[in-house]
Amino acid sequence: MAVTIHEVARAARVSVSTVSRAFGSPEVVNAETRRRVLAAAERLRYRPNRAARGLITGRTGNIGVIVPDLENPFFHGVLKGVQSRAREADQWVFLADSGEDPTIEHELVMQLSKQVDGILLCSSRMRTAQLEQAAAERPLVFLNRKVPGSPSVLMDSAGGGRQIVAHLAGLGHRSFAYLSGPRTSWSNRERRRGLRTAAAREGLEIVELGPYVPRFEAGGEAADTALERGVTAIVAYNDLMALGVLARFAERGVGVPEDCSVSGFDDAPMSTMTTPSLTTVALPKAEAGRAAVDALLGLLDNGDGSERRNDLATRLVVRASTGAPRANRRARTPRKRARMTMSDPV
Amino acid sequence: MAVTIHEVARAARVSVSTVSRAFGSPEVVNAETRRRVLAAAERLRYRPNRAARGLITGRTGNIGVIVPDLENPFFHGVLKGVQSRAREADQWVFLADSGEDPTIEHELVMQLSKQVDGILLCSSRMRTAQLEQAAAERPLVFLNRKVPGSPSVLMDSAGGGRQIVAHLAGLGHRSFAYLSGPRTSWSNRERRRGLRTAAAREGLEIVELGPYVPRFEAGGEAADTALERGVTAIVAYNDLMALGVLARFAERGVGVPEDCSVSGFDDAPMSTMTTPSLTTVALPKAEAGRAAVDALLGLLDNGDGSERRNDLATRLVVRASTGAPRANRRARTPRKRARMTMSDPV
DNA sequence: GACCTGACTGAAAACCTTTGCAATCATCTC
DNA sequence: GAGATGATTGCAAAGGTTTTCAGTCAGGTC
Structure with a gap:
């Protein structure tokens, strides 16, 4: 069923070696012969068997x-x-x-x-x-x-971290929380390193939380903790977590970015799809x-x-989730949750 | 460098045939011999070359x-x-x-x-x-x-469509828009078919818009068009488009689901991450x-x-983006956009 | 004791390529 | 014109595996 180099050789009235060479080292075979071989191969729809080739060349x-x-x-x-x-x-x-x-x-x-x-x-x-x-x-x-x-x-995750800090400092933030990813992750170490050096340089306070498993759900918990610590901005290990923060804030009525700025790492596709859209460090994936x-x-x-x-290189993409902090900061109380639930005490 | 069946054979003091059989048809080789072969293979970390095998068996x-x-x-x-x-x-x-x-x-x-x-x-x-x-x-x-x-x-996309319609009808909707996907798509035809038959049965009006290229951005445009048509619910070809609708509504101050219910198809991971989270037909991917x-x-x-x-089978996953329509429907005016821009006329 | 059976094993062919080597032939060189 | 050169081609080996076929040997049968 499958057409082999032998059939091409027969059709072109040459040896298999010549067929092989017509493809592999064209300069060594006569132009006219080569034309004939290629025509036959084309006609028969010949495709070399790469497994067989690999067997001898050692390259698969x-x-x-x-x-x-x-x-x-x-x-x-x-x-x-x-x-x-x-x-x-x-x-x-x-x-x-x-x-x-x-x-x-x-x-x-x-x-x-x-x-x-x-x-x-x-x-x-x-x-x-x-x-x-x-x-x-x-x-x-x-x-x-x-x-x-x-x-x-x-x-360059560290560079991305530095860009975020510069951005936040430029907006007037004095402190931010970093929601840490897996401790063994190289990316996490780098991101933290970048944030730290830049924070030191810019004179920002950095509150480290975690480590968290870097998923959407973890962002929710982390958001609560971060709020208690009174920061005006949150930098998450990745976009998934940042999205989790956004969702929790929306639920609790915390305004983004007025009450708290949020940013992540990755520039995942969904980062453009939320409201507000997410400021994040784009990785050249x-x-x-x-x-x-x-x-x-x-x-x-x-x-x-x-x-x-x-x-x-990485590049900070500024979207709608980061902005200047309110003038009156520290110990801000989030708006109450809009809807009451049955279990609320009256 | 790579260890072959021959080296295993030599190590186990048998022929290559026996080694091959020890793996391929164990029942035919003496138990003790087989043990020896397997031990040798293990020791040498032998892994059969599947390309070579494929050459002869015809299966890769x-x-x-x-x-x-x-x-x-x-x-x-x-x-x-x-x-x-x-x-x-x-x-x-x-x-x-x-x-x-x-x-x-x-x-x-x-x-x-x-x-x-x-x-x-x-x-x-x-x-x-x-x-x-x-x-x-x-x-x-x-x-x-x-x-x-x-x-x-x-x-069963059609079934999913029927489930959506039943859900919307149960909530009290009388009409909805379908944001159509690519015309050549089998999935799109099926979804439309399901929506239509159920709509006919339940007595719902269905407004078909599109076709759109099924992306986030298209959802935004489609959302505007659908609002003008005065529907109380939107069913998008897929979650990406539905998310686009959600984003545009958030931007325009249209409440979901109070002003308009939104749903999609796919149950993409990000469908849980928006606020409100998206009602959608989960496909068993x-x-x-x-x-x-x-x-x-x-x-x-x-x-x-x-x-x-x-x-x-597909299954409707009801989340927060669908709900009962307001009593006073038709020709609802969306709230004005919150922020003014520099280019707004004064 | 000759023959058969069955269990097990080995030799070699086959799968489809690439490539080193040798062969052929025409063309040059002196 | 003899030998050398260069261009082109074919033969055959090699690569790692499976599988057919044949062989060996122990144990059984009559």
Whole structure:
């Protein structure tokens, strides 16, 4: 059923070697012969079997991508970039979802190794020592993770943090809360670092809360805590949490940004869809995906195993959720919740 | 570098055939021998080369998945389901994004064919005739698309539409607007069909607007148009559009659900994150993804090329964006926008 | 004791490519 | 005109696995 190189060879009245060369090293085969071969291939709709090719060349033409959670919006942009760059380079991508489980992640890496030329590990949940070992045995590139000796593409989260602080300071804020993400997260450490250095420089007070699991629901709780601490602005670890804050504030009647400014990190698609829309640090997700594929390809071609780091710039996107604080600050009482519920004491 | 079946054979002092059998047909090899082989394989960390295996068995153990747009939240849930079912069946998934372009989609199918056992086409943008032809040459399964002669998994969008109408009718609405999606979309036709039949039964008037490109921005425009038509409820083609409606209403000071109820289709993650949260028809995305993989596997194993259809139930999720209409309806004037802008006439 | 059976194992072919090596042939060089 | 050169092509091996076929050997049957 599937047409092979042999049938093309027969149709073009040449040997299989010539067919192979007509595709792989055109300069070495006679122009007229090549034309004949290509015509035959076209007519027969020949597509080389990449598995068979890989068997001998040692290159599969495939790359593996492992993400912790396919439903996390951050990875969609990354995947989009990976995908488009991979297509340009005529590579195919194997995708797998580790379900945030380091054990599964490791197992996936093992299983995938034989089938791909290299693997891109996004926001890996594995321990660094384990990653170093895994990277020693196969080409690995990391996204949003720093692993000694391995290429990685990182986003300048710290710079994003500094931009937020500058923005808040410019608006007249004197203090803000940071809703911390997972303690083991590299991104969280970086974001905190950026916020801290800028806060110190600008003379802002920073109230650290958390760590929280970086989800929408956690934003709600965190919002309550932050309000009690009397800050005029909240910076969340990511947009999901920031959206949670927004929702809770809307529910409690806390005005954003009049009563409290809110911002996040990611520039997730939904950040534009809320009212007010969310001020956030845009991460170059697609660009990072493309850069990661480039790094992987470089690693494969040049054997360039050096610890090439690729730091991508981030950019604060100011939307409607941040503004100047009210003049009378501290110990502000939020408006009462609009509707009463049956269980309210009379 | 990579350990092959030969090294395992040597280590276990057996032939490669025996090693192969120890894995593939355990019942035929002596228990003690098998133990030895497995131990050697374990020790050497042997993983079979699936490409080489595929060369001879004709099965690659891979399936291809093509989606129109990786950033469309609908596909994330689907992908998650595909992924998990594929892992269970020890299959790997090749992922590709057609960028909504039927030509690219077709090219992807062609290129991918040799590398996978079958392909899952999600919400294909190709013409039906083209799909039928493509399906004749390789195992194809469709998600959210009906193609004569091919297995497909569909979601009961029409049923979802009926549920919405029943819900609105129960709340006392007498009319609603439907913001139509792409005219060529199967889902759109189905949703409209469901809405229509239920509306006729319940005696509701239905105002059809559009078609719109089903994005957030389109929801904004559509919202304005719908308000002018004086409806008390809006049903959007999908959540993205519904969210656009919500945002525009918030901006214009139109109360949801007091002034107008809003609902969508998809139950996208962000539907819970807005205020008010969105009433919507939940589609069994992950379940559909799993079912699609099952259908594909069935097609491969049984050669079961019959037009097996898999219709999955949908379920209305009532949240805060729908409610009873005000008694005094028709020609309601929305509250003025809160803030004035510099360009406002004085 | 000759023969058969059944359980187990190994040799080798096959899958589809790429590529090193050798062969052919025409064209140059001196 | 002999030998060298260069362009073009084909043969065959190789890559890692599965599977067919044949072989070995122990135990049973008559």
